[in-house]
Amino acid sequence: MQKQIDTDTAGGAIAVPEHWSSNRRDFLRILGSGALAASLGSLAGCSSGNASSRADELRNQLLADERFWATVNAMFPLNPAKRFMNVGTAGSMPIVSLDLFDTENRAKAAECLSGYTNLLTERTQVAPGFGVDPDELAFSANTSSGMCHAILGLQWAPGDVVVTTNHEHPGGDVPLAIAVARYGIEVSRVALPVGNNQTAQTYVDLFDNHIRSLRTQGKRVRAMMWSSPTYKTGTMLPIAELMEVAKRHELISIVDGAHLPGMMAYNYADLGMDFMSGAGHKWQCGPGSTGILVVRNKIRASNPLPLPNWFPIHTSSWTPRPRTTNGTATYDIGSVITSCGSLHTPMFRALVSACGIWDQIGRKKIETYDLTLSAYLKERIAEIWGVGSLYSPMDDPKLVSALTSFNPFRNPADVFNSTKSGQFVTRMLSDYNPGFVIRNVNVPVVGAPSDHYVIRISTHLWTSVADVDKLVAAMADLTTKMG
Template structure:
């Protein structure tokens, strides 16, 4: 066992902010002082500088230190936020991209509402207007534009399968989409005869927001030159595979230039990014309630453009509810005033489990209270810190997530952890890496991998993906990187 492994997570947590708290380390064991020195704390950190500089790019080192300082400066605040969760302290949960965790206050409200519902033999015939009114401002829209869905996949089905597709309509998307969006696209292909044109996604740091504008614009122009009728663009912001944030505002310029319908798979956006969807102006953004927003399972947020705003003057696409008890059968007018509450038609379908959505509303209220922008800044800064630490050890080419264009950043970080770079195409080896991060280290890191095609590669890469969220701190990143480095050398 190395010295990192010997440190328990509890030890690490309590010793992390030594300087910030002004703790006296004189009575500590040599092992613990060594550990702090490794993390760059205390007098020993001066001596560590040249050693780390020798490991790689000295600029990256400086950036990492700057980011770390930013993370710890508001430590007391984030410690209070961390206390909101009941996460098992024996593990370090870094797969929020798959599932978040409800804060205690949300769990309590959920339990209470379940009991009330049972006591009253209550029903759930509601479009939850009051609750949508409460949540919508946090997303920059009105209640008629914010629906509660069952999850991201459900929202993508509502969006895609509700459109009046014509045979031969083309949807331009990417080859890094999730099944949540790809499945309804496939149904629309088989049922309505649409065609899907996929852009091969770049990976790594050598890309910018302009890369995506060019990729989509060029593809649309090529298709049009072939006489194709391009009708829509669909993309993930960010992709679940590499965490690349496809830049919505930039891609909306392409959407508007070509007069297209815009569908964003935003599974990871609610609770991670503080976006104002009214200002972004996409037609649909389907997000999860149960991931970064930390609401219950089977909850999602679907934003639907339902009136003309300055952000998107294009006419509203013709769209029918496909899963509803509310069908006003009205044509939506292209004006600044909504014709009807389109979000009600998505939210209301028979009797819904109201406690679940009340719990989601509470999670949203907590996020609004903490500050959505504050959360976004913290999550992204942690991911940036992680990326810089990865660059120091593995080099910038190991990153699948971009790090330098701020528009492409998300709190999902994907990279190749293997010393023999081609090992990342070995699914078994990648699965073993993920399994051993959980089993072999005292912090029991929960991370995941995802496979994706890489331009020019003979087969899929199985990158390792890390989610950084409100219950983590810089210390968790340090421990994670040390463990991943240790494991990569053992494998």
């Protein structure tokens, strides 16, 4: 039987402001003018002075902009019977992008339109939102495809070592395994901590010590590959700090940034990694089978290391050309990676549309909202289940993302119980009204005899404070029922 979630803090339906039309297209037109985004302040500094706890403080910050986010919520065709909090697996396209997708699809069919293009116009529209030039941004099929472009395109020699972590996704781990089998590279893993008792420096020390120790053993460490954030605990491995480690040791840097586009407002030219592979279909809310791959293609002050030798592994547009040794690109690497036969242009134009909406709202504003929702959720979890239940960090701002992982069960042995963890996920959807779409994930934990199974929650721009309150109430109820 479904339980209606009703808490004293959970508000009712949120009204669209009277002076805005409830018609979604009208809102989008206002948004498109830029006037609305310009008039909106950031969350920070909007809090009430009456907050009695950190959770109350965060809640008040979120409520200050509640009407705006309710209107953003109305831009998505989400099933109102559910609350979608597994964006880390799949996003939802804004209605305006869906409409564009449909129109472009029909035009393509009506006119037999060609898909032979390097999508330069589209890459030029999207690139500024990520802080890079169009030649430094490629469209890929998804994060995994971007990781294959990056890892399998590098010129490896037998015995090269890639330092990575024990919390990687198969999207990065599998191309590494292929490089092991095909090129004879070695993979060496840093074991990651979980929970709140960690700082950005923890990661600097872990990677730096690991690399030094390998080098002392005579190993030829050539690259670092890591997820920011990891899909297991949502820990944002601190990119800027890890880039300092990579540069100090003159390493190629590969970031699995599946969750970064649409969640974080990072400037990738400033960060300077060699590769950042992100999803278009998760937090960025583009169509399925879209990804954004940022590739370092010129020397910038942020990373003075030489560009690594790299060859395309999936393209129909390439002539041998040296990589640049200065600040001017020798060729458009984004074009080489994007161009592979005939492309489904409507799909990428719909991604461009979603990116345009993010740019209009403000990527930093979305990041602030997502992270504040997640901070609020983490505080509520810490209040009810204890901070020790969290597998995500919450106190170091450099380590947080909009993914929150925790163990909801009271009996310590239950964290090893994958079946029970799976039932928790299933019942959060089936037993409550609204139902909650969340997921669970296995986490290798240092010193544990086997993986822990924890619950993972994504908080994104369509989620309200009331949604988080209802989610927490439902999880507390289910914890009581399941023991």
